[in-house]
Amino acid sequence: MKLSRAPLPYNPKILELFRNPKNLGKMEDASVSAVAGNPMCGDMITFYLKISDTGIVEKASFESYGCAANIATSSIVTEMIKGMKLEDAWNVSYKSVAEAVGGLPSVKFHCGILAVGALKRAIRKYFEIRGATPTWLQKEPSFEEKQALEEEQLAKMLDKRMKLAEGK
Amino acid sequence: MVENVRELLKAHSGLKREVYFDVENSSPVPDEVVEAMLPYYNKVAYGNPTLTHKPGWEAFETLMESSQKLASYLGCRNAEEVNFTPGETEANNLAILGIARSLKEKARKVVISEVEPINVLQVVEMLQKEGFSVTKVPVDREGFVNLEKLREAVDHETAIVSLSAVNHEIGTIQPLKEAVEIVSDRNVETVFHTDASDAFGKVPFDVQALNVDLATVSSYKILGPRGAGCLYVKGGVDLERILEGQIGTQRLWPGVENTPAIVGFTKASELIFQDFETNVARIKRLRDKLVDGIMSIIPDVELNGPRGEKRAPDNANISFLRCEGEALTIELSLSGVYVSSGSACSRRLLQPSHVLIAIGRKFDQAHGSILMKVSRVQSEEDINYALEVIPKAVDRIRGISGSTGVS
Numbered sequence: 001m002k003l004s005r006a007p008l009p010y011n012p013k014i015l016e017l018f019r020n021p022k023n024l025g026k027m028e029d030a031s032v033s034a035v036a037g038n039p040m041c042g043d044m045i046t047f048y049l050k051i052s053d054t055g056i057v058e059k060a061s062f063e064s065y066g067c068a069a070n071i072a073t074s075s076i077v078t079e080m081i082k083g084m085k086l087e088d089a090w091n092v093s094y095k096s097v098a099e100a101v102g103g104l105p106s107v108k109f110h111c112g113i114l115a116v117g118a119l120k121r122a123i124r125k126y127f128e129i130r131g132a133t134p135t136w137l138q139k140e141p142s143f144e145e146k147q148a149l150e151e152e153q154l155a156k157m158l159d160k161r162m163k164l165a166e167g168k
Numbered sequence: 169m170v171e172n173v174r175e176l177l178k179a180h181s182g183l184k185r186e187v188y189f190d191v192e193n194s195s196p197v198p199d200e201v202v203e204a205m206l207p208y209y210n211k212v213a214y215g216n217p218t219l220t221h222k223p224g225w226e227a228f229e230t231l232m233e234s235s236q237k238l239a240s241y242l243g244c245r246n247a248e249e250v251n252f253t254p255g256e257t258e259a260n261n262l263a264i265l266g267i268a269r270s271l272k273e274k275a276r277k278v279v280i281s282e283v284e285p286i287n288v289l290q291v292v293e294m295l296q297k298e299g300f301s302v303t304k305v306p307v308d309r310e311g312f313v314n315l316e317k318l319r320e321a322v323d324h325e326t327a328i329v330s331l332s333a334v335n336h337e338i339g340t341i342q343p344l345k346e347a348v349e350i351v352s353d354r355n356v357e358t359v360f361h362t363d364a365s366d367a368f369g370k371v372p373f374d375v376q377a378l379n380v381d382l383a384t385v386s387s388y389k390i391l392g393p394r395g396a397g398c399l400y401v402k403g404g405v406d407l408e409r410i411l412e413g414q415i416g417t418q419r420l421w422p423g424v425e426n427t428p429a430i431v432g433f434t435k436a437s438e439l440i441f442q443d444f445e446t447n448v449a450r451i452k453r454l455r456d457k458l459v460d461g462i463m464s465i466i467p468d469v470e471l472n473g474p475r476g477e478k479r480a481p482d483n484a485n486i487s488f489l490r491c492e493g494e495a496l497t498i499e500l501s502l503s504g505v506y507v508s509s510g511s512a513c514s515r516r517l518l519q520p521s522h523v524l525i526a527i528g529r530k531f532d533q534a535h536g537s538i539l540m541k542v543s544r545v546q547s548e549e550d551i552n553y554a555l556e557v558i559p560k561a562v563d564r565i566r567g568i569s570g571s572t573g574v575s
Binding site for chain 1 (some may be wrong): 169170172175179345493502512525531532568570572
């Protein structure tokens with residue numbers, strides 16, 4: 001299929017979150033943090049979660065090395081999950097994130113997926129550290145975790161190929 | 169979709185100043201060029217130049233004068249060597265496809281460099297599917313073509329070599345004369361094409377002195393209107409048309425000539441060449457001020473491409489580490505500074521700039537790269553404004569990355 005190259009039509013919600021991101025920055029007293037993506041992808045998100053003894057997300061914050069869509073989706077995820085039980089936070093899907101930012105341009109869907117991937121990694125890591133996995137937490141990686149891993153592996157592969165090419 | 173774009177535009181209201189550095193991708197046409205063009209829409213020369221009436225003859229006269237002027241700026245032997253096309257993409261397609269098709273029975277090899285513009289890369293990819301073999305000559309860390317590898321790549325079956333005179337992204341001025349000599353030494357029949365769109369009006373460029381066979385020039389890259397460009401074709405070089413239709417004054421490009429655009433293209437050339445040295449020196453001084461300013465104010469930045477005399481005077485290409493390029497283009501736009509980025513995100517191909525990767529930049533360096541071209545219409549104040557806005561924008565975007573994105 002021949003694709004056109006229309007300007008990225010970021011909607012007002014994304015622009016607003018890009019200009020004034022919510023819950024931005026490293027959290028010093030986080031219960032857990034997790035990363036998805038890497039600088040080679042041009043997309044990287046870190047989530048910080050503060051989780052209460054009763055398993056509620058008390059606070060969430062993020063840092064994002066990425067485009068406007070990446071920043072906006074990360075920001076909205078931190079807002080969506082604040083006050084949620086971990087089980088409900090786990091059930092946040094990239095589709096609901098895309099919806100919450102008022103829709104994403106199709107080439108930017110992966111940004112929403114990466115944001116949710118980082119969130120799910122953080123939740124999984126939280127339980128791993130505690131050594132107790134609740135029954136609702138699936139053992140096999142979720143769709144978003146798989147996608148994040150794929151993007152990271154692709155970037156690593158390209159990086160390796162470049163290093164090989166340099167050695168030629 | 170257009171609703172979203174309207175909202176994005178609203179977010180720009182109240183800009184103090186607007187500074188356009190994205191000459192790589194389009195350009196504003198200065199008033200004096202627009203004024204030169206306007207009469208040609210409805211006052212004079214609006215006829216078809218091949219027809220037998222006054223507006224047609226006027227158009228014919230206008231086009232002949234335009235080709236003569238461009239021929240003199242390019243150093244051609246005569247005006248017939250200038251072939252107008254609708255732009256750089258079309259001229260590059262015509263050059264490469266036109267030669268490949270004309271020589272396909274005896275020569276089926278094409279040689280380009282790793283850092284050619286996208287249109288050249290895609291044309292040769294198409295030729296590859298048609299059974300041509302394609303060699304991409306590597307470049308060094310400043311973007312200079314490896315002449316030894318060029319020598320190895322050319323043989324008795326090479327139909328065409330296409331090398332840009334000046335790299336469109338990082339401003340490397342290629343050793344074109346040496347490259348032409350090497351190619352001709354290997355195979356005197358190989359046609360040498362150069363995309364000179366980033367050389368014309370910016371560095372000395374003379375088709376006879378360089379002895380190239382074909383050369384592409386773009387109108388908008390010298391602040392002429394879009395919709396015009398030309399391909400220099402040395403007398404005696406035979407290439408096929410790539411589009412068919414009614415042929416007018418331009419033997420290689422069918423259809424009705426875009427006289428007003430060609431007039432604007434010619435006017436834009438005149439404005440540069442009437443005082444070439446002064447224009448270029450001024451652009452270079454402003455570019456140096458921009459680059460030196462950025463490099464001294466902002467930490468963790470890297471200039472992409474060569475420094476000094478081997479870099480085109482208008483080009484600035486800088487990687488801002490820990491700063492994603494697309495986010496930076498949007499942030500700068502909201503302050504009225506317009507640039508483009510080699511980031512994967514802004515290119516929509518999800519692959520960063522092939523030029524930056526070819527010179528050995530890491531992916532994160534390419535993702536944080538910004539391309540700016542200083543032009544004739546810019547002032548000292550424009551550069552000062554950019555130097556005020558860019559550090560703030562980089563700071564804010566780096567603030568969002570925090571410790572994330574440090575490799």
